[in-house]
Amino acid sequence: MKDFLFNLASKMDHSKNYNKTKIFIYNILNNPDNILKKYLDLFIIFLIISSVAILIYEVKHPVPHWMDLYDIYFVSFIFLIEYLLRLWVVDDMRKGILEEHRESKYLNRKFSPITPIKKSLSKKLNYMLTPEAIIDLLAIFPAYRPLRVLRLFVLFRVLKLLRYSKNIKQFIEVLSNKKFELLTLLLLLIFVDITAGIALYVLEEQINPNINSLFDALYWSLVTISTVGYGDISPVTHEGRVISMLIIVSGIAMISFATSVIVSAFSEKLNELKENRIIEQINKNKKFLIICGYGQLAKMFLRQERSIEHNYIILEKDQEKVDHAISDGYDAIKADASRHETLSKFAVNHAEVTVLCLTNSDIENIYITLNAKIVNPTMQVIARANNSNLYKKFIRAGADHILMPNNVANTMLLSAISQPVMHKAIYAILTGKNIVHIDEIILYEHNSLIGKKVSDIDFKAIKLLLIGIQRGKNTPFILNPSSSEVFQENDIVLMMGRKVSHSYFKEIYQDYSV
């Protein structure tokens, strides 16, 4: 038996298909990034809604037989499979067995698969006892028609929807933070309810015709505490009325307490929830900017963003500035960009992220640069350096571009004085205000330009001026390439001309891979 278990475990462990399937199923059930999970979720949501709809429809109308069959067998069957699969992927039993086998071999101990199996089973049991799993289990039971109460099991299917709604999940999360307070309150409620119920039962059971059992008394007590007060059962003796007066007062206290607990739980978490929502939203984009610091430069940058070409998020440490940014209409959250957790919240692996370090402090900017490069080296970093002596430090920290506002302004002024024509030219090119500007094309794989000679292409005919080619990051720029130069993959080609020429050129030599 032991050997059999061990053989089975090792066989499973070695089987590629088995592992693949298990990982696949795990992803499809639990990994939010999986594409198929979305469809599976939608399918299950559909099953739930249709099943509940049948229950409601059935109250007044006879349902066709196939619908019954669908509800009882098909839906339940799918739910059963889902439940079992979820249970299956909770833990890998075989790994425990193999580990135990290895250990016992090493220690010359007798191999017994019982402990690992126990461990694994207890893990599975723990899973089964989670509210989610219990709801899943109860949702399997078909709405057994003859027994009315069992029909309500369909409602567990509604609860199953919780799994698929993020909002409700967050709601429960928030409440679970106040577990202690809420539990205390619940205990108090039960205590008062039972005491008052018993008291009324003892006092009025004989006199009051509406109270026939302890259950009636407890029911009355709860209705009164909650200040709902149906009035179907009411005390008739003085003693009973005194009790109800007392529990009404305590009931009001308890309700206001409960309200305040829930409200404070939310107000504590509200900002965090909002910020998470903003981060989630930005993570959906393929390309976005993380702007660190909301100062003058960031403001100016965003103001110049005439048409919103970039998706962005502002990270700012100072709450006052965050509020300012939000009131200016920008998406901002209070976060410290120099912390690892902050930047790793973003989908840096799936998206093209550019970090703009625009805070006033150079030290802060260097720190953020380093942090971004540690979180993910593929992130592009544009850093602001107020002190030009720090240029080398920024390079060392890994900044891709370094922006020195003072230098930019100074050189601008200088060139305006000493080389006015060139100043105008560069300014026009950079601001794009002129009809002519420089555009660059990156030659990705399959671009039809690759392999062609410069002389093969008649730039003059489409009124473009080929300025040069940047080949690779560290090689010097090839200015005015000779006519025999051949375009290569990943070249960046710089050309000058009007917009129409650029777009026409792109049209002719487009990327065929797209």
Next chain:
Amino acid sequence: MKKKAYIFGYGSHGRAIADGLKKEAFEILILESNEKDYKESIADGFESTKLIDVTKDELLEELMIEDDDQVICVMNDEHLNVFLTLSLRSLYPNSFILSISDSTHTTQKLKKAGADKVISLYEVSANRIHNILKRPTTTKLLDDFITEHSDISFREMKVPDNSVFDGTMIDDLDFSQYAILLVGMIDEEVSHDFLFLTAGIEHKIDAGDTLVCIGRDEDLAKFEKTIHIKKDLKWK
């Protein structure tokens, strides 16, 4: 004759500008109201430095700034800078006043005070970020032109009287033999504005036109020499 440049303020901006202009063979006059900065400017080797109270009009009047002179207002104190611009404008209505501003509010005030060109620090920097995001290679290249990190640069050249190029059509010229690129020109026949070559108009080069070229410094220098070859000399 050397061009004159008056620099008001020897702060961080003033320093960099004075340094840059020194290389460009300008006659530099530095005016500072702060004694410490004044001393530093002398220590840095600028001879024509003056310590004056820029709020006094009669002192400014004594400077006798001429219409062709460049006036650069880069005082550390923004308020003083605006005030100075205003005084200078009223004293010298025709000189060219440039200034750098650190915020949007100041930009507007400087313009209102009469500065001919105001470079807004944050505006140009923000613009730079946009360019880096949109056209990284171009930006880097142009950056290098200005900061002299590379040996490639822009150069503007005036076509002298009687040059070999006088009267030639641009299309007839083969710039590739000079290993430079002609980017554009100011064709005095057409207008005083800079025209990009690719605008698609036929231009004739005349004496007095300005050509703007990109190239390696040595090639540019060679080309500049070629321009200056006199027509008649060539035939000799």
